Amino acid sequence: MLNISIYRYDPHVDSKPYMRDYQVDPDKCEGVMLLDALACIKNTQDATLSYRRSCGEGVCGSDGMNINGKNGLACVTPLKDLAGKKIILRPLPGMPIVRDLVVDLTNFFKQYKRVKPFLKNSGAVPAREHLQSPAEREKLDGLYECILCACCSSACPSFWWNPDKFVGPAAALQAARFIQDSRDDDTANRLEELEDAYSIYRCRSILNCADVCPKGLNPGEAISSIRRNMLDDGV
């Protein structure tokens, strides 16, 4: 039997949040991941439990949550890795709670929008496509794979303290992705937009972001690469 303690809070009903314990038989779950155990609870024990989910295979980034103190995706967390210990599930830290494990990601996506996560090229539109050499394409590895699950940003103390000014690890990774892209020619403006004391310089390189990223990415290193670009540009 799995003992799962889940953060519950419905702002329309509850005066304050509380933890509720559930017992789940993993053999009765339709799957082997933590997300399957949550589905089992919702389907058989408590239909009021709220959490986000979509693809169920670590691609959409919907089910980011705090699992035994560490952010991660429930859909790629095997139940066997959690066997024998009490499982404590909380919503992603540092973000407003909508209900139970569902957090308000408005500010997270506002910061994402701020870094203009799209290709900007003022040149003539090519007949077929903007070509890249294999070396230029390789620079995007480790940057383009982000699924925007928010595990990194919500594990970052700098993002907790200044969520309105520091873009956070996820948005910084996206900024680096377009700064490194050889097809983008707006690099100078992108760097200028981020050179203030908050936007990326709030990163203190503690690397919680890299520690929790379910895709194995390193936003801290991406922020360092942006700083190197700024140094090249400004010294």
Place this chain on the structure above:
Amino acid sequence: MVGVATALGKNGLQDWLIQRVSAVIMALYTVTLVACWFVIKDGDIQGWKTLFSTIYMRTFTLLALLALVAHAWIGFWTVSTDYIKDMWMRLTAQVIIYIVIFLYLVWGIQILWGW
């Protein structure tokens, strides 16, 4: 871009660079002082006076002092903007700390060049 009024540098890059360069200067100064401590016998006040009477040591000490001031300014600005959310409390704390840092700088210069 986010505007700031009480930081030391004009942007994050400048603060970041100042903090790293000042850290290197302070580390080199610390190593130098420890090395001098091994060379000059403990309690030999005349040895220390001779060392600090040289223009090299005075200049290096002044450089380390300025590095410490810059490092402390940026460090406190960062910590205060993290933890003190009320604008007036933050501004008051920053002004007090900056005045204290300035007074320490003046005192340090006085000790270093005043004899």
